[in-house]
Amino acid sequence: MSTQYKRIRCVVNGKSVERMVDVRASLTDLLRNDFRLTSVKKGCEVGECGACNVIIDGECFNSCLYLAAWADGKEIRTLEGLLGPGGELSDIQQAFIDEAAIQCGFCTPGFIMTAVEILESGRAYTDEELRKLLSGHLCRCTGYENILRAVKKTMMKRLEASRGQGGAV
Amino acid sequence: MYDIKALYEAQSVADAVRLRLEHPQAQIIAGGTDVLVQMREGKRAGAELISIYGLDELRGVSLDGEENIRIGSLTSFSHITKDPVIQRYINVLGEAVDQVGGPQIRNAGTIGGNTCNGVTSADSASTLFAWDAVIELTGSQGVRRLPIQDFYLSAGKVDLRPDELQTAILIPRDSYESCFGHYIKYAMRNAMDIATTGCSVNVVLSGDRRTIRRARIAYGVAGPIPMRCPSAEAAAKGKPLTDGTVEAFAAAVLEDIRPRDSWRASKAFREHIAVELARRCLREACELAGGAME
Numbered sequence: 001m002s003t004q005y006k007r008i009r010c011v012v013n014g015k016s017v018e019r020m021v022d023v024r025a026s027l028t029d030l031l032r033n034d035f036r037l038t039s040v041k042k043g044c045e046v047g048e049c050g051a052c053n054v055i056i057d058g059e060c061f062n063s064c065l066y067l068a069a070w071a072d073g074k075e076i077r078t079l080e081g082l083l084g085p086g087g088e089l090s091d092i093q094q095a096f097i098d099e100a101a102i103q104c105g106f107c108t109p110g111f112i113m114t115a116v117e118i119l120e121s122g123r124a125y126t127d128e129e130l131r132k133l134l135s136g137h138l139c140r141c142t143g144y145e146n147i148l149r150a151v152k153k154t155m156m157k158r159l160e161a162s163r164g165q166g167g168a169v
Numbered sequence: 170m171y172d173i174k175a176l177y178e179a180q181s182v183a184d185a186v187r188l189r190l191e192h193p194q195a196q197i198i199a200g201g202t203d204v205l206v207q208m209r210e211g212k213r214a215g216a217e218l219i220s221i222y223g224l225d226e227l228r229g230v231s232l233d234g235e236e237n238i239r240i241g242s243l244t245s246f247s248h249i250t251k252d253p254v255i256q257r258y259i260n261v262l263g264e265a266v267d268q269v270g271g272p273q274i275r276n277a278g279t280i281g282g283n284t285c286n287g288v289t290s291a292d293s294a295s296t297l298f299a300w301d302a303v304i305e306l307t308g309s310q311g312v313r314r315l316p317i318q319d320f321y322l323s324a325g326k327v328d329l330r331p332d333e334l335q336t337a338i339l340i341p342r343d344s345y346e347s348c349f350g351h352y353i354k355y356a357m358r359n360a361m362d363i364a365t366t367g368c369s370v371n372v373v374l375s376g377d378r379r380t381i382r383r384a385r386i387a388y389g390v391a392g393p394i395p396m397r398c399p400s401a402e403a404a405a406k407g408k409p410l411t412d413g414t415v416e417a418f419a420a421a422v423l424e425d426i427r428p429r430d431s432w433r434a435s436k437a438f439r440e441h442i443a444v445e446l447a448r449r450c451l452r453e454a455c456e457l458a459g460g461a462m463e
Contacts, residue, residue, distance in 0.1 A: 004175055004176060006176075006178075022170065023173060023176040024170040024171050026171065026205075045209055046206045046209050047202055047206060047270070047273070050271070050273060053273055059276040060272060060276055061273055061277050062273045062274070062277070064205075065277060066201065066277065067171075067198075067201065067205075067220070067222075069176060070220070070223070114272065114273070132272075132359070132360070135272065135359065135360030136270070136274065136360065136361070
C-alpha cells in the first residue's frame with residue numbers, strides 16, 4: 001500500500017514552513033526528523049511523561065499524541081525558539097540552571113515549555129497551583145522541588161519587572 | 170509513526186457523516202488522547218481514522234435559544250474549565266474535567282471523546298449523569314438527542330450509529346437553574362491517574378434553604394457504566410438539612426451501586442469510599458447552595 005501524505009503549512013518557532021508529511025507521523029516525529037528540533041524528546045509516547053511537550057497556538061500539548069497532519073495552520077513553539085539571536089538563554093532556562101532544576105536534562109525542555117505557558121499568562125500563582133500546572137511532567141532526577149523553585153523565581157521576577165514598568169499584573 | 174492505514178480528515182459535520190458511511194470500519198479520532206494511546210499499544214493496529222479534530226464549529230460553550238447550555242463536543246477540558254458560562258451555571262463540571270490526566274492532556278482531550286469512549290471512569294461522565302445531560306448526535310437522517318443515561322449502553326459501548334458523530338452535550342435549563350454541585354475524584358495520585366471511584370452530587374434547596382428540594386447523585390466506577398442512585402436521591406428529597414439526612418442519603422447509595430473487584434481496588438473498598446464520597450459531596454453541595462447544616 002502506498003504511503004499517504006498531506007501538505008501542511010505552519011509556523012515553527014516564528015518561521016513559516018511548508019512540508020509534505022506522512023499522515024502516520026506524530027508531531028514529535030515531524031519536529032525531530034524534519035526540523036531537527038531535538039529538544040522535543042521521545043519519552044513514554046503515550047502522553048504521560050511530558051518530555052515531548054510543545055506550545056501550539058499558545059497552549060501546551062504532548063506532541064507524541066498529536067498528528068503531524070493536524071499541525072496545518074498552527075503556530076508551534078519548542079524550546080529552541082526561546083533562545084536569543086546570539087544563542088542566549090532565556091530567563092526561565094537560566095533559572096533552571098541556577099536552581100539546579102536539571103540533572104540528566106531529558107524532562108527539561110518539556111517542563112520549560114509548560115513554564116513558558118504559565119509565565120506568559122502574566123498571573124501570579126500559589127505553590128499549590130504551580131504544582132498542579134506542572135503535574136503533566138515526570139522527572140526522575142530532581143524530586144521536583146528545584147523545578148518548582150525555578151518556575152516560581154522567574155514568575156516573581158517577571159511580575160516584579162512588569163510592576164516596575166507600570167504594567168498590569 | 171503510528172500504525173495508521175489511512176487518515177480521512179473531515180471538513181465539516183456533513184463531511185464527517187459522509188466519511189462515516191463511506192468507511193464503516195474507520196475509527197473517529199477527536200483529541201487523540203485515547204485513540205492514539207490505544208494505537209501505540211497495538212490495540213488498533215492498522216486502523217483507518219476519521220479525524221474530526223479540525224471541526225472548529227464543534228468547539229465552545231454557549232446558551233441556546235431555550236437557555237440550555239450547549240457544549241460543543243470538541244471543546245477541550247481546559248476550555249470547559251475556563252469558560253464563563255460553565256463557571257456561572259455548572260462550575261462542578263469545570264472542576265471535574267480539571268482532574269482529567271494532566272494539563273497537556275486537558276488541552277488536547279475533548280468532552281465528546283470522554284463520553285464516546287463509554288468508559289465508567291470518565292471524569293466528566295458522573296457530573297453529566299448527575300445533571301441529566303442530553304447528548305446530541307448528528308447523522309445522515311439529521312439530529313438525534315437522547316439522555317446521557319440512554320447513550321451509555323454497556324462498558325465501552327455507546328449508542329452511536331454507524332453514520333453518526335456526537336456534536337454537542339446539552340445541559341437543560343431546568344437542570345442547572347438554582348442548582349449547585351460538587352465532584353470528588355478518588356484516585357491514588359492527584360495527576361495522571363484514573364478514578365478508583367468518582368462521585369458527583371448536586372442539590373436544589375428550598376427558598377429558606379432549610380430543605381433539600383432535589384438531590385441528584387451519580388458515580389463513575391461504581392458499575393460497568395456511570396450510574397445514578399435513585400434510592401439515595403429519594404432518601405434526600407424534601408428532607409431537612411440535617412446530619413440524619415446526610416447519613417440516610419449516603420447509606421442508600423449501597424442499594425444502587427454495583428462496584429466490582431479489580432486490580433485498582435476491591436469491591437468492599439469501593440463501597441466504603443462511595444458512601445464517604447456521597448456524604449462529603451452532599452455536604453459540600455448544600456454549602457455551595459447557601460444551606461447551613463443543622
